[in-house]
Amino acid sequence: MTESYHLPATELRRLLGTGQISAVELTEACLRRIDEVNGQVNAIVTLTADQALARARELDGDFARGRPAGPLHGLPIAYKDLTDTAGIRTTYGSPLFADHVPGTDAPVVRRARAAGAITIGKTNTPEFGTGSHTVNEVFGATRNPYDTAxxxxxxxxxAGAALAAGMVPLADGSDMGGSLRNPASFCNVVGLRPTPGRIPDPDPAAAWFTLAVPGPMARTVGDVALLMSVLAGFEPTSPFAIREDGSAFAAPLPADLTGLRVAWSPDLGGLPVDPRTAAVTAxxxxxFAGLGAEVTQVDLDLSDADDAFRVLRAWRYAAVFGDLPRDRLGPNVAWNVxxxxxxxxxDLARAERLRSGLFHRMNDxxxxxxxLISPVSQVPPFPVGQPYVTEVAGRPMPDYLAWMRSAYWISVLHAPAASxxxxxxxxxxxxxxxxxxxPWDDLGVLRAAHAFERATGHGAVRPALGPQGGSTTGR
Incomplete structure (x- = not known):
């Protein structure tokens, strides 16, 4: 069990299902790994070790008595500190909620537990998930396992750091402007932004808002598909929930892409991209061509997405956080409000016209x-002490949002997207x-991602992070 923390969730599930390891053994291995390395990266901010072990013993008892095991039986999972977990502190990264303990589980938590998952803790997030750099006044900054600077x-x-460092095999996240994809890119793991409504999680104050979605993160595409098979499905509290269940995601993913029509955009229509990022994504x-796909470089113009995203995002911040005391909010949240x-x-009418036009053009x-393939982020990981990226490829960024256009422009398209x-x-x-x-072809995205992953093997390069490490890379 010494190295079990780096095995794919699908392999761990096989070992659990055949009795080669127990849920207690796997949970203890994850807890040891958390103890070894979490202090170096600050990924898990609330640990539920006792509850996790009690749950693992319960699941082992069920297994011994021959009770049917769920798809996630015995697999530890950590939830983003924006995701409500009944009886477990959930701060949203805000001092206003530093001691907040929800009374109910979010749908993703409820579904994962029903499938046999073991809640092991909560992962760090910026205040109310605001920004593509994880730092807040409650817990501080999360560092990159490949270089803790x-x-x-x-x-x-x-979530991204916990997965990369081997603390958990599965994690959840959420994404409005890239919050599942950007940390997956920075931490060498996989994150899927599903089609809105695929994994319903309605906001009580903005139930019709479709730019923000929950989604899965893991170390492999197969693990993301496994988690999707459980999390996807209809939820009557969501007005735009997709009625299909997640069973299609449980099927094996192909490794051949013969005939797949791939559009390649190196900059989504003129966005600045750091030369190092451009060289890797190129x-x-x-x-894809080597996998049998037909690849064409395209000249896209998604610039209408910028105004639409910013208007709709701003409206949502005022609707959801506008009644909170402004002097207690961090600068990014206050700016958005x-x-x-x-x-x-x-403004809203213009944003809807722009978004509608993009939807129809992208249908064509x-x-x-x-x-479509493109860079996730316009830059590679930047220094942890820097609040946000101020310049990309020599071009100044006007505010803390601008450097993530390559992700948030895609959010406007109502389309699934993976890193x-x-x-x-x-x-x-x-x-x-x-x-x-x-839109709605989440499975097609995962199939392409799985084939790419199998062909390249980049995700198998783990960080050299250990009890005595902290700032070296896994290369």
Whole structure:
């Protein structure tokens, strides 16, 4: 069990199902790993060791009595500190909620537990998930396991770092402007932004808001598909929930992409991209071609997504957080709330027109292409002490959002998008490639991602993080 913490969840599930390891043994291995390395990266901010071991013993007892095991039987999972967990502290990264303990589970928690998962703790996030760098006043910053001087990304940065460091085999996250994809790219793991409604989790104050979605993160595409098979499905509390269950995600993923029509955009229509990121992601088209895909470089114009995203995001911040005391909010949240209070009816109308136009143009685009590939983030991991990226490829960024256009422009398209390990910079920092599918084709995205993962093996490069380590890379 010494190295079990780095095995894929699918392999661990097989070992659990055949009785070669027990849920208690696996949970203890994860807890030991957390004890060894979490102090170096600050990924898990609330640990539920006693509850996890009690749950593991319960599951082992069920297994011994021959009771049917769920798809996630015995697998430890950590939830983002935005995800409500009944009886477990959930701070949302905010001092206002530093001691908050929800009374109910979010749908993803409820579904994972019913499938046999073991809650082991909560992962760090910026305040209310605001920003693609994980730091807050409650717990501080999360560091990148491949180089602890660097950011793990965000806002699901704690999840990405915990997975990469071997603390848990599965994690959840959420994504409005890249918060599942960016930390997956920075931490050399896999994150999927599902089609809105695929994994319902309605916001009580903005139930119709479709830009923010929950989603799975793991070390392999197969593990993400396993978690999707449990988390996906109809939820009557969501007004746009997709009625299909998650059973399709449980099927084996193919490794051949013969005939797949792949569109490659190196910059999504003129966005600045750091030369190191550009060099790594430029290798992806040849990999897809080698797998039998038909690859075409395309010249996209997604610039309308910028105004639409910013208006709708600002409106949501004012709606959800506008009643909180402004002087107790961090600068990023306060800035978003202020922008939201400036939004007019004309702004919302313009944003909806722009978003609708993009949706229809991309429908036409996907008549000719099956997937779009592009960089996830415009930069590789940056120093952990830097609040946000201020310059990309020599071009100044006007605010803390601008450097993530390559992710948040995609959010506007109502499309599923995954980040998959694509390689490393000369300094050994991870870089992911973004795989975007037509709306509702989450499975098609995972199939392409799995084949790419199998062909490259980049995700198998783990960080050299151990009891005495902390700042070396896994290269």
């Amino acid at each position: 660097m950011s793990a990304g965000g806002s699901s940065g704690g 290798r992806a088209p040849a990999v 202020d922008r939201g209070r400036e939004v007019t009816a004309a 685009f996907f008549d000719d292409h099956d997937i 998959v390990p694509c390689g490393f910079t000369p300094e050994g920092l991870p870089v992911g490639v973004q795989i975007v599918g037509r």
